[in-house]
Amino acid sequence: MRPHRTLTARGVFMLVCGLVALVAGLVVGQRELVGVGVLLTAVPALSALTVLGAASQIVHSRTLSPTRTPAGRNAQVRVRVGNSSPTWPVSSLSVEDTLPVPLGHEPRYTIGYLGPRAVRDVSYLIRASVRGSYPVGPLRIGVTDPLGCVRISRDVGAPSHLLVTPATVALPALGGAAGSQGEDSPRRSVSGAGEQDPVPREYRYGDDLRRVHWRSTAKHGELMVRRDEQHWRENSAILLDTRLRAHGAGGLTGSLETAVSVTASVAVNLIDSGHEVRLHTERARVHTASAAGVLDSLAVAEPSPTDELFGGIGMLAETRGATSLMVAVLGALSPQEADALSRVSCGGPRVAVLCSHAAWPDPATAHGVHDVLATAGWRVLFLSSAAELPRLWSRAAAPTAAGPHTPGRGPR
Numbered sequence: 001m002r003p004h005r006t007l008t009a010r011g012v013f014m015l016v017c018g019l020v021a022l023v024a025g026l027v028v029g030q031r032e033l034v035g036v037g038v039l040l041t042a043v044p045a046l047s048a049l050t051v052l053g054a055a056s057q058i059v060h061s062r063t064l065s066p067t068r069t070p071a072g073r074n075a076q077v078r079v080r081v082g083n084s085s086p087t088w089p090v091s092s093l094s095v096e097d098t099l100p101v102p103l104g105h106e107p108r109y110t111i112g113y114l115g116p117r118a119v120r121d122v123s124y125l126i127r128a129s130v131r132g133s134y135p136v137g138p139l140r141i142g143v144t145d146p147l148g149c150v151r152i153s154r155d156v157g158a159p160s161h162l163l164v165t166p167a168t169v170a171l172p173a174l175g176g177a178a179g180s181q182g183e184d185s186p187r188r189s190v191s192g193a194g195e196q197d198p199v200p201r202e203y204r205y206g207d208d209l210r211r212v213h214w215r216s217t218a219k220h221g222e223l224m225v226r227r228d229e230q231h232w233r234e235n236s237a238i239l240l241d242t243r244l245r246a247h248g249a250g251g252l253t254g255s256l257e258t259a260v261s262v263t264a265s266v267a268v269n270l271i272d273s274g275h276e277v278r279l280h281t282e283r284a285r286v287h288t289a290s291a292a293g294v295l296d297s298l299a300v301a302e303p304s305p306t307d308e309l310f311g312g313i314g315m316l317a318e319t320r321g322a323t324s325l326m327v328a329v330l331g332a333l334s335p336q337e338a339d340a341l342s343r344v345s346c347g348g349p350r351v352a353v354l355c356s357h358a359a360w361p362d363p364a365t366a367h368g369v370h371d372v373l374a375t376a377g378w379r380v381l382f383l384s385s386a387a388e389l390p391r392l393w394s395r396a397a398a399p400t401a402a403g404p405h406t407p408g409r410g411p412r
Helices: 008-027 031-050 214-220 255-274 289-298 308-316 337-343 364-373 390-397
Strands: 004-009 057-067 068-070 074-083 090-097 108-112 119-127 130-137 139-144 150-156 162-164 187-189 200-202 224-226 231-234 236-241 276-281 327-332 350-355 379-383
Touching: 004 162, 008 031, 008 337, 008 379, 031 150, 057 090, 057 139, 057 162, 074 108, 074 130, 074 390, 090 364, 108 119, 214 224, 236 255, 236 308, 255 276, 255 289, 255 327, 255 350, 276 308, 308 337, 350 364, 364 379, 379 390
Parallel strands: 068 162, 236 276, 236 327, 327 350, 350 379
Antiparallel strands: 004 150, 057 074, 074 119, 090 108, 090 139, 130 162, 139 150, 187 231, 200 224
């Protein structure tokens, strides 16, 4: 970016005084006054020559630590500024990092004199309360001449990016919380790998002899080896409603942020419990190969202009055959959407999380949606924030819970 040159207040004052003295000297015929006026007028121009090219001498680097952080946590920014010239110093340098509004005020530092090949380090903290991908930078530098008459400013370098992931809450593991063991455990071995409870098979050419199970060999009269340990993994499906019409106004306290935080918490909990998770919105599927991938994808999830949820409900219905847990995190639903969702079935619990502060037209609609889903066997939770989820999650997702489950209360 090209440098921007401006006169400082001192430079403007000297220029004005010089012009006044020059005109006055010419009017009254005072040569000395004319000389003073010429000198004062020439000083800003001569000062500009002393900083010519100084801005192009400045180089910098920026480091974010970390580059990925949960909402509400601090990240440190370290900026190193240096003078690349081996000969010419910079008389007076100031730097300012440009930041988007959610990251706070733009920090400004006065470096002062910077000699040839000299470097200076500055650091500051930033915090974002709302998830998203935020640019940090570019760095805006300002160089002032020794007399403080002329200032040259310039933006240097490309911005760095800070990824702020959704805030999550810790949820109890389903295996322990629900009391499910053995066949109901989220991850179970179908063949033993220990000496106490093995499920052996016949020895095959190439098998490692260290895997020979001698007790079974003696019993069967032929070499038997332990099977490789295998695990069943439960399959779960999550639907996140991101429709702008369903959530209304955004911001930190908006229902969309609550829905994203709840979804992130549930998805991370299920992945950590060994579940294969299929997560999608009303528009597309979300990356769920790992907990970090889920958080990164949800960090940049935007409100959808889609008016209806039927597309998302259809994608949820496609997973019903192999799904042992189904979770729908929703904004305001219409009666027709609630009816379509109520008909989606799966092989295990179905949990509907309704944001009580979503764009419900009236409390009666919210209660009507609750009744439709609860009657169809969905366990309905009304939440106003993700902080309410931990005390409700264990019972809501428990495989052995019976009957409609409604621990939350709807909007009034």
